[in-house]
Amino acid sequence: MQEYKLFWGDSHTNIHSRHMDDLRAILDHARALLDFWPIAYYPQEYREEKGFRYEDWLEENRVEREWRAICDLAAENDRPGEFVIFPGYEWQGDGRWGDHNVFYLEDHGPLIRVNSLPELYREIRRRGLKAFAIPHHTAYIVGIRGKNWDIYDGELSPFAEIYSNHGCSESDEEWIGLRANRHMGPGVSGGTIEEALDRGYRLGIVCSTDNHTGSPGFYGSGLMGCYAKALTREALWEAFSERRVYGVTGDRIELSFTVEGAPMGSYVHHRGSVHIEVDVRGCDALDRIELLRNNTLIAGYFHSGRWSVPEGDDRILFKLRLEVGWGPTPEEAPGLPPREWEGYISVPEGRIVSVERCWRSRGQWSEGPGGGTCRFGFRTGGHGPEGKTPSEALIFEIEARPSDRVEISLEGKELRFTVAEAMKRSRVLFFPDEVKASIRDTYGLDPELLPRDDPFYFLSHKAKVHRAVPEAGYHTSWEHTDPSPPRGVNHYRVRVHQRNGQVAWSSPVWVENL
Structure with a gap:
């Protein structure tokens, strides 16, 4: 390959x-x-x-x-x-x-x-x-x-x-x-x-x-x-x-799949046991790899539980996803224009290696990788795919030490945490003051007199900083040998599942068992 x-x-x-x-x-x-x-x-x-x-x-x-x-x-x-x-x-x-x-x-x-x-x-x-x-x-x-x-x-x-x-x-x-x-x-x-x-x-x-x-x-x-x-x-x-x-x-799951050294899509003539190699580099924590022969699951590898958060302070690679969106529906906030977001992520002692753009609509932008800072802009609003929650995201692959600082600035709000802290939990930003102002302007109500506070969260646009995943969580290799394949032509393919529900499907490799 x-x-x-x-x-x-x-x-x-x-x-x-x-x-x-x-x-x-x-x-x-x-x-x-x-x-x-x-x-x-x-x-x-x-x-x-x-x-x-x-x-x-x-x-x-x-x-x-x-x-x-x-x-x-x-x-x-x-x-x-x-x-x-x-x-x-x-x-x-x-x-x-x-x-x-x-x-x-x-x-x-x-x-x-x-x-x-x-x-x-x-x-x-x-x-x-x-x-x-x-x-x-x-x-x-x-x-x-x-x-x-x-x-x-x-x-x-x-x-x-x-x-x-x-x-x-x-x-x-x-x-x-x-x-x-x-x-x-x-x-x-x-x-x-x-x-x-x-x-x-x-x-x-x-x-x-x-x-x-x-x-x-x-x-x-x-x-x-x-x-x-x-x-x-x-x-x-x-x-x-x-x-x-x-x-x-x-998610752009990088999948390498070979059968007897031949890449996906190949037709191979072979006799005896069949050796399969898989290498996966995901965008979130990998859950499992499934190997299918002739559409039947014959083997698998579970990556969950086989890795842990690094405990030392050596430089590591990790991925951090920033997702923005949510907020009121058009019915709840008639005439509300799309939400414009601007901000940056900074890792002063580290390096941003890559930026993956998970965009659904036009109006987004981001700088490329390189250095310790990346600026970006989003536009969200309306309905998402098939009526689902609208959101846009970026995935940053970063090289830094667990003790190094990560700073995110977004629409006047700031988050600061270490890499080690980023790998322990996710975080969310929301904007209750904006919602209160909208309630006053749209409905003529005093938000301070409402019996509950949850509308200030429900109707707010939000930004989620997902839990960071170290390289050990999103990259793995796996090998398997099929000892006794049936006579004739068999096709092998793999499915890869991430923890966040994203999936990859390989094309098959066809093996004519002589």
């Missing part, structure tokens, strides 16, 4: 007609969060007849104009070695085949307006296009936007989305079910990722956001990791073809 570098992308940012005048801001946000961005232009719209709404292709002239703008954006802003863009669009056809995102290696490919997947595959091949058609939310009901695995071309569809804003398509067993979309759900048997692998398909696994907010890399809705030799279209395309890809729910 040393010849490859890990790059991050979101292959499912839906760009609608309403976003066309905002492409530059969307592009800037993508650059701030991602290494590569296969755009997913959305050429469908809801139409209305006699009050009934249904989805269908956009009007053809409009599609032609908007698709040209998408292709121009990709052609003009692709920067090898810095930020790579692929032009692409979401294909739904007539809704019976499973949704696929079509991406092109080269600029200005056609938007193929056909209604069946066999026609789409046929047109790509007939025209000699360098294209992929990537299935997503596959576990919806087959024939109604779920994936029909009877129609599958492994060369044109080398991987599929296992997780997105919709939920998880790994199985029909509702572990992280497809429950986000009340119309398309629930997830059921027929189109799951497990069933595709059971058919013997060489299907890689990714996650991507499938968000419609104009915010590439929307945190918590999925990201795609890719091991490529370089950050160029051609190198990434080769990695896509070889299925050196994997997916995470949100």
Whole structure:
């Protein structure tokens, strides 16, 4: 794996007609969060007849104009070695085949307006296009936007989305079910990722956001990791073809997975016992690694309880997450503008090694790593994903001694603690005086006469400083030998779980046991 570098992308940012005048801001946000961005232009719209709404292709002239703008954006802003863009669009056809995102290696490919997947595959091949058609939310009901695995071309569809804003398509067993979309759900048997692998398909696994907010890399809705030799279209395309890809729910869990020395996505000929190696570098405390053979859990490693907070005073690496948001709903505070936050984190005797951006919406900023101080700004407000609590976050990886000071300044409030104290507990900041002023202005009430104080906390925007995790908690390696694999072709893959609920899925490695 040393010849490859890990790059991050979101292959499912839906760009609608309403976003066309905002492409530059969307592009800037993508650059701030991602290494590569296969755009997913959305050429469908809801139409209305006699009050009934249904989805269908956009009007053809409009599609032609908007698709040209998408292709121009990709052609003009692709920067090898810095930020790579692929032009692409979401294909739904007539809704019976499973949704696929079509991406092109080269600029200005056609938007193929056909209604069946066999026609789409046929047109790509007939025209000699360098294209992929990537299935997503596959576990919806087959024939109604779920994936029909009877129609599958492994060369044109080398991987599929296992997780997105919709939920998880790994199985029909509702572990992280497809429950986000009340119309398309629930997830059921027929189109799951497990069933595709059971058919013997060489299907890689990714996650991507499938968000419609104009915010590439929307945190918590999925990201795609890719091991490529370089950050160029051609190198990434080769990695896509070889299925050196994997997916995470949100946190950028660095996952290296090899079987008999071959990286994820490989096909190996082998005789006898099979040796597996896994290396994980997470963003929070690791909980466990699960090894699956042919979709069955055969071994695992529990990291919880195998590490402890350092007791000496040597310099260590640790990760500290700062998350801001919460606050009143739009109904509770009508007309309240988004909350703007500015602040900094400082470790005077230490060094900020990296900064991971866990952003859901545009309007955030942060300085890069280096030195002992990092300034940042957030914008929060409104509703979060699928009605959940809105929040934005940064994860700082810091090198310092347990006795060194950490200072956080945020909107006029300050927190000071040592690294050792940061690893013992979490902290929260809130703003009761702001809430009291809002109660006076909005409702004409005297907050001091209210019978309880809890509204001053409930309605406050908040900042949480999560408990810091030392490197021993978020990094581990594990090896396992499968002593007696069945004859024939077996596929191995791993799942990684963090303490905070974030998950990573590897693509499989296929081993033909001779």
